[in-house]
Amino acid sequence: MAAQRIWNEPNKLDHLVISMKHPTALAAMLSGGQAVKSHFATLPYSYQELQSGKVWKVTDSYEILGGQHSVLVMSASKSFKENNPKTYQAVIDAFAEAFAWVNANPDKAAETYIRYTKSKLPRKTVQALLHDKGEMDFSMVPKHTMKYANFLNQIGDIPKASSWKDYYWDNNYQFNGS
Template structure:
């Protein structure tokens, strides 16, 4: 067994997942390599823990399988994650709820959520003293809002939901939204003098921006959504899960274990995050964020994803889902999700 962590820009219990797929398959018929993709930020600590602690290998061996090779790619933006999934470049892709739904719709249900991963308040921050509320974006000049993927990322979709509710126009601020990697957007806000003066950020970038004293918060996704909601999910092709039921079960079980491990071991999880990202953050700050459920909570239970589903269906981007279970794999259907 070999593992690799490659930087390229380009759930439920195991038995429950196997039963949900309706097949147990045979080890010899399954893939020998699992390709996964993450993006940037603290949301992806579970992927680091899964790699560091060999959890997919552990659960594979527990089911009598040979441990697969694990490859982890780093891809920026939900749109690019979706492209990689559709092209078969990766098997599992971690992306926001918005991109998950758009992939489900575009693929006519061939791709679905394998597991929900995290809740986090996305924070729309700005270094522009003239922007105190979202209304102020109507009159800004030489001002762009950075998101990981314009029109596709969960940040972009959340902003569209706000403008649709406030001005009955989901595209009201789309002309201001640009695609930019989180680290680059952070640098733009902290340096100043750039066209990008706002950043709809995730941790740790939102924390670093606000801690600098140069940046202030305009609004959060928890404000817009009316409370805590799922932000990050991991999608997979239904065909992959059907063809590789034990591997699929090992992967989802590995992440469920990772969530519990992070909650029980925030100090060790912080060290792993710093190791895998080469972050210069103070470890004490990373530990504090991981311990604060109001900032981030790793959870496999879908929360308020149908708000996104109903919105995207309402503007014609996806078919209308009858339930959140429509766009999640069967191993999730026993949760009290939404």
Template sequence: MSARGPSTLGVNFNRSKAMGAAFGIAAMLIAGQAAAEGKIRIAQQFGISYLILDVIRDQKLIEKHGKEAGVDIEVDWASISGATAMNEALLANNLDIVSAGVPPALTMWDRTGGDVKLVAALGSLPNYLITTNPDVKTLKDFSDKDRIAVPAAGVGFQSRTLQIEAAKLFGQENFQKLDQISISLPHPDATAALISGATEVNSHFSSAPFYYQALQGNKAVHKVISSYDILGGPATFNVLYTTTAFHDENPKTYAAFYAALGEAAKWINANKEKAAETFIRQQGSKLSPELVLEIINDPENDFTIVPQNTFVYATELHKLGVLKTEAGSWKDYFFQEAHGENGG
């Protein structure tokens, strides 16, 4: 692939789409009404890890499965960046289904006493910790002079994953050691910083497609560790979650949504070129179709709704005191519809 400059890094949404999403959220905040059977309000974040939702939206799969069950379903879509905004909207009854990384979702399950549970995985995709510092080969090589960019320092998926590994390397009491050199920066900005080499940010815990771009945009960038390395193999990146009230009060709508998820995942794996086109169309991406297809074809990336290695987060974050509730298994925090999957 060819190197791409910072102008290509705002790949996931344009200004008009972002403004439209903002107005959509404002309208929901004013409404503040719980959805009735036959209506579902879904929010997703930006990036290729949300491809399953892009396919559902593009093919109107929720509406399709609703009709098969004898119910007309009205689907409202919103695009939001960040788990905090997602969680606030969910708790305020302004959204029904939200999406974020596994650790923020588990935090919601924990803090609501199980009133919020996970619906399904959105795929197993690794995050790469990359750096331009030639002296950094392992996490132990980072110093106070380095700066690691993450989307939400201290609390997001990337930071929680680093905390798990830091506890192993430096002792449980020092699990936040790498937080001291981490800064909050959106993925596109962090990628541009690594490619240019012009800022203090010399490292980035990065998701697809951004680490692909950084590794090819600057020869000095190299991989230090993957989230798969930390978690012991392929692991779920993002998940969907909702309240028990929505789940229990809207059985037909929920069933249609879950069926749509399964159909979308199967369709992606059978129609990868079309899936790449769907992503670009739905998210207004500036990425080349070739790069998107390469990401979808990468054997490390599995667009599946089956949860993988989520229980590692549940157990390790409980040990660190991040989660107060100890889960007996992954089924404790997933709704029963997912229990038939060979998850973890």
């Protein structure tokens, strides 16, 4: 999206992009080698890179999309939703409960994250990330997804959507999404 905005060529930088797991990219960025010179990362990796003093922010997805946005979206096919309505609803309810718990208990959530991921990050660092709602917000509300959908339509990847509700299931319609 940034390449489209800057050069009017959405694929201008594609030849420079390689797929790499975040931990591998983090290690490459912090090692100072020449193979990896930039990394679009999610938390906590982006935080670790910036805190190292070896990496500086050039841009971020909030800047590109114009604000906080949905980073991860859970998907389900129409056939799964229709053939497994109880399972579908149980998963939705579990996510809503988990998000509410993380938002109400960020310090406990940090401890749980460290325990399950075996993260080496200091507890206070993970707690700070979870307390910073400007950085990470656990929410069921679709945010800035139409901007991405419109871009994907412009480059021919998906049909035009008239609303974010065109690609979210009806259990999300109660939200003031975008």
